[in-house]
Amino acid sequence: MRLALPTLVLFCYIIVSLIRRLPCRLWLKLAAGLALFAIGLKYLLYEKIGGSFIAPDFPPPVLVTMEFFYSAMVILAFLLLIKDALALVLLILRRLGGSRHLPFSPALRAGGIVGAALVLSLYGTWQSLRVPNVHTQEISFPNLPPALDGFSIVQLSDLHIGPLLKEDRLKEVVRKTNALDADLVVLTGDMIDGSPESLRNDIAPLRALQAKYGVYGVAGNHEYYFGIQRWLQAFEDLGIDMLENEYRSLSVQGETLVLSGLADQAARRFGGAGPEHGFLHTRPEGLHVLLQHRPTVPAGDIKVDLQLSGHTHGGHLFFLKRLIASYNHGLVGGLYDFAGAKLYVSPGAGLWAGFSCRLGVPSEITHIILRQEPSDLSVLSQ
Secondary structure, three states: OOOHHHHHHHHHHHHHHOHHHOOOOHHHHHHHHHHHHHHHOHHHHHHHOOOOOOOOOOOHHHHHHHHHHHHHHHHHHHHHHHHHHHHHHHHHHHHOOOOOOOOOOHHHHHHHHHHHHHHHHHHHHHHHHOOOEEEEEEEEEOOOOHHHOOOEEEEEOOOOEOOOEOHHHHHHHHHHHHHOOOOEEEEEOOOEOOOOOOOHHHHHHHHHOOOOOOEEEEOOHHHHHOOHHHHHHHHHHOOOEEOOOEEEEEEEOOEEEEEEEOOOHHHHHHOOOOOOOHHHHHOOOOEEEEEOOOOOOOOOOOOOOEEEEOOOHHHOEHHHHHHHHHOOOOOOOEEEEEOOEEEEEOOOOOOOOOOOOOEOOOOEEEEEEEEEOOOHHHHHOO
16 A cells, blocks of 8 residues: 555654653553554555545545644654654763763653644644645746746646635635736646546636636646546636647737646556657747646756646655655755756645645745846846
């Protein structure tokens, strides 16, 4: 089962580092171990009882509770790792003549670490469920046509409307998006967790999205899990122009902006072609904005000025960023520059129900503003 091995590693580490050392009776240690084991069964329960690892059919309060305790387990392991690393350093220093020990008694340390994990998990769970704020990101380009200076794009990624995130939250996201009065709105995949039939009412607010030059999207891996063809049609019915290995040429005050979208690599698992760049060889000249759900370095044989991606959720927890980045070509969140090509990886405007916690990685509605990069001459003249 997916994520069973990482969960087992966490369970064993907490047993060895914390529960085995608790200054209490054996039956209390056994009870704590059983409680931890039950928390670690989350994904198995999602698959066997909830019917889906991706979108378990549990009431939202039950899902939130399970997510809260599992996140606390992950955070607890991280805090114990810090404690054990510090204990090792102090042990080495004592061997060299020092006398320092970890502060507080073992019981007080254990209680403090467990309490901190629960508080941080509570905050992180709230962070994942709240309506995201707007994050404004100005991106400069050399030789950007004056007509495109100030052109604005709102990026919504990884909304994950489904078991936890419902219609009311999406309405607020749409309201905040429309309030920005953007030139363009783009959705960069993983908008849903469920079938079009089960989410018909929950995704309806997407119909209200507005932008001067239109609303466009690409599918993420989760759209493929729940029937890509039906979802492509459902999004089109909501007024979203879905780009699957195709482009649109937009005329902005006489200048051309080419907006293209690549299919997700998950397409290959479901009989599709996956991302293919061949169609881009015939695109017209102009500023090229590429939508691709998963962040990858822009293809060398294709000129890309700006790529917008998601998928990583920013790493979920600040201490997992490097781990998540290692599975995504070193990319996890924010703005990257590759030989002049700009790549922005959104942390997402929602979160997958299978891991609903954010610490130091808030969700966001990304408001991108294109700017002319000042020339060296203009900078010197100021």
